[in-house]
Amino acid sequence: MYDIAVIGSGPAGLSAAVQARARNRSVLVVGGDDRDNPLYKTPRIDNYLGFPQVSGKELLERFRAHADGMGVARKEGRVLNIMPMGDTFYLSIGSEMEQARAIILATGVVWANKYPGEAEYLGRGVSYCATCDGMLYRGKEVVVVGKAADAPQEANYLQELGCKVTYVSDKAPDGLRPDIPFVKAPKVEITGEGKVEALRAGSTTIPCEGVFILRPSVAPADLLPGLVLDNGYIQVDRNMATSVPGVFAAGDCAGLPLQVSKAVGEGLVAGLRAAEYVDHISHSI
Template sequence: MYDLAVVGGGPAGLSAAVQARVRGKSVLIVSGDVRDNALYKAQRVDNYLGLPETGGGALLERFRRHAQALGAQWKSGRVLNILPSGGTFYLGIGSDMTQARALVLATGVVRTRKYPGEEAHLGRGVSYCATCDGMLYRGRAVAVVGKSADAPEEANYLQSIGCRVTYVSDRVPEGLEAAIPFVKAAKLEITGEAGVEALRADGRMLPCAGVFILRPAMALADLLPDLALKDGYIAVDRNMATNLPGVFAAGDCTGLPLQVSKAVGEGQVAGHRAAEYLDQL
């Protein structure tokens, strides 16, 4: 079990990890593909104090090396759910589970408006994890809705275990196996009676038994259902504490302005206060 789990490997999460490590806490950072991070896509950052004219990717790499040099552990993956129980937080990371005594949520801005039919078919053909549920669909047709940078890799995995995959996205994928059909579409709907029967993609019906929706992150309301939100962002106090004991948040997920300096500062407070919380347990 870790003292602190940090959900998100951007500036806020890495700043929180650094603060917790210098206070002697064991830290696990869980992060998806770096290519999904908004800062990574910035060609140049001119307004971060002391490091002007630095590429966003280079800045992120410096932050990551700092946190790992202090002993923070790193796990690549997508946190699908978090279950608080008896003072412990159980994090479902893909098909794995890990535990922590406190959390810092640094997920960035998560825009995950559900598709028509998605919620109704959850657990009845809709999945968010290829490695978790892929074996259930061997020999059957599935659709992969690719919204994350690593979605083509997960589609390739499904194909490799015997699923008949169709990849659907509003942009051309990179790294998708040539044998996997690609359908470019933006307007999607999941249909079926007892379970998933098809994905409607810009009006075209794609018969399938399962739909894997691969986003960079889960919606905050799905991740921790009792987490208080305000205007779509996580509600926090000046200590970056949420309404849930032991859960802190920092960075873009707490609201405007969406700036690196704000994220790093909030991460510092969140990591510090999380360490103080742990000391009081």
């Protein structure tokens, strides 16, 4: 079990992790593919103090090296849900499970308007995890809706597993197996009677029994029941504490302005307060 789990490996998450490690707390940072991080794609940043004209990639690599040097554990993956049980949080990361005493949400901005039919058929053909549920669809028709950079690799995995995969995205995928059909469509709709039976991708209807929707990350409100939002952002107090005890938030997911300096500062506060929270519950046991 870790003392603190940080969801997000951008400036806010890494800043929080460094501060928590400085207070001798064990920390796990869970993040996705760098190609999904807007900072990584930014060619030039002029307003981060002390680092004028630095690229987002270089800045992120410096942050990561600092965290690694502090002994922060990192895991690449997509957190699907967080389950609080007493003084412990259980994190579902793909097909794996991790535990922590406190959580810091640093997911960035996740605009996750659900597709028509997505919520209705969740668990009845709709999945967010290829490695978790792929075996259930061996020999069956499935569709991968690719919104994350690693979605083509997940589609390849499903095809190798024995699923009959069609890949749907608003742009051509990089690294998709040539034997997997690609349908370009910006909008999709999931249909069926009691379970998934087809996916409409633009003017194309694709019969299927499973739909894997692969976004870079899950929206915070879907990760953790009871989390209060304010205009789409996670509501926090001055200590970066959320409405759920033991859960803190920092960076873009906690509101404007969407700037690296603000993310790093909020990450610092969240890391400090999460460490204090862990100390408090440890002394209470």
